[in-house]
Amino acid sequence: MSTQTDVTRLAGRVRERLAVLHPGEPLGDLETLPGGHSGLTYSLTAGPTAYVVKAVPPGQRPVGRNDVLRQARALRALTGQVPVPGVVAVDEREPAWFAMEFVTGEAIEPVLDDHRLDAGLCRTRMLALAGVLRGLHRTGTPALDASEPLGPAAELDRWSRTMRAVPPELRVGAEELLERLAASVPEGMAPVLTHGDFRLGNVLCVGERPAAVIDWEIWGFGDPRADLGWFLLFTDHRNFPRLGHEIPGLPTEDELLAAYLDGRPAPPALDWFRALARTKMAAIMGHNLRRHREGKHHDPDQERLPPTIAAMIRTARDILG
Numbered sequence: 001m002s003t004q005t006d007v008t009r010l011a012g013r014v015r016e017r018l019a020v021l022h023p024g025e026p027l028g029d030l031e032t033l034p035g036g037h038s039g040l041t042y043s044l045t046a047g048p049t050a051y052v053v054k055a056v057p058p059g060q061r062p063v064g065r066n067d068v069l070r071q072a073r074a075l076r077a078l079t080g081q082v083p084v085p086g087v088v089a090v091d092e093r094e095p096a097w098f099a100m101e102f103v104t105g106e107a108i109e110p111v112l113d114d115h116r117l118d119a120g121l122c123r124t125r126m127l128a129l130a131g132v133l134r135g136l137h138r139t140g141t142p143a144l145d146a147s148e149p150l151g152p153a154a155e156l157d158r159w160s161r162t163m164r165a166v167p168p169e170l171r172v173g174a175e176e177l178l179e180r181l182a183a184s185v186p187e188g189m190a191p192v193l194t195h196g197d198f199r200l201g202n203v204l205c206v207g208e209r210p211a212a213v214i215d216w217e218i219w220g221f222g223d224p225r226a227d228l229g230w231f232l233l234f235t236d237h238r239n240f241p242r243l244g245h246e247i248p249g250l251p252t253e254d255e256l257l258a259a260y261l262d263g264r265p266a267p268p269a270l271d272w273f274r275a276l277a278r279t280k281m282a283a284i285m286g287h288n289l290r291r292h293r294e295g296k297h298h299d300p301d302q303e304r305l306p307p308t309i310a311a312m313i314r315t316a317r318d319i320l321g
Contacts, residue, residue, distance in 0.1 A: 010040075011029065013093075014030065014044060029044070030044050040055045055096070056094070057095065062094075068097060069098065081135065082136050084212055101212075105204030105205050110234075110247045111244045126256060127255070128209065133198055133228065138192075145220065155223065160182075162283040163178065167290060174282065178279070186272050187269075199234045226273055226276070228257075229270065230280065233277045233278065235256055236252075241310075242307045271320070289309075
């Protein structure tokens with residue numbers, strides 16, 4: 001856990017760097033931003049300009065979700081190709097941090113979040129975001145990461161391990177599903193830069209326009225169908241019993257897929273990745289519910305998850321036929 005002394009030291013380092021960009025302008029304090037899922041996330045002002053600062057927690061290694069420098073590399077590589085916040089400063093000294101533009105906008109998942117957005121606006125945003133995902137997958141594979149790209153088998157192995165760490169009573173039918181996925185792993189496509197959690201809830205929108213894709217903690221190089229299958233999952237509230245609510249006119253999976261393809265032929269074996277996306281969601285939800293019940297992260301809302309976990313497993317098996 002970060003102490004006030006740690007925050008004060010970090011603030012001093014951040015102000016030192018940003019003062020160069022804003023000579024003579026007042027610099028604000030580091031303010032914790034709620035909702036961050038990796039490292040430490042703060043906001044800070046320099047004159048009239050606001051920034052977001054992401055830092056490695058003191059005493060922790062910059063690995064996995066805490067590897068903020070890796071996130072900064074991806075954002076810099078995507079600037080000008082995909083709407084992302086611009087990175088303005090990077091400090092590799094421990095604990096490492098980087099500062100990026102504070103983008104104003106709404107990050108709302110229509111079928112899951114409580115909101116009062118117009119249904120037509122939700123539809124327009126989702127269809128527009130399909131074009132952003134298409135653009136992301138066309139950015140190529142710059143040498144940002146030395147790790148092996150994740151193909152279909154590696155993606156399945158990753159989420160199989162997560163699923164099998166969930167208590168059996170919370171994942172009835174999962175073993176059969178994992179076996180069926182393993183028996184039909186498709187041939188991989190050329191790896192592209194993938195977001196890992198691409199959906200409207202991770203995109204700041206201004207009006208109808210996606211202004212910035214955020215939350216790049218688990219980006220990687222892998223099969224584009226993994227991103228696509230996950231994105232398609234959020235079109236239908238019925239995928240999320242007890243959690244989702246209907247948004248009239250929201251694009252169907254077929255409509256969203258057509259917007260992403262933009263006239264190109266559909267990729268092969270997409271149903272396998274649609275089933276994998278449901279497997280991934282069930283595994284993540286089961287993991288979160290287990291942590292709640294073990295007292296590692298108290299969140300009573302997690303008790304609403306079992307019907308959706310069961311639905312994800314059941315529909316994934318149905319998709320596989």
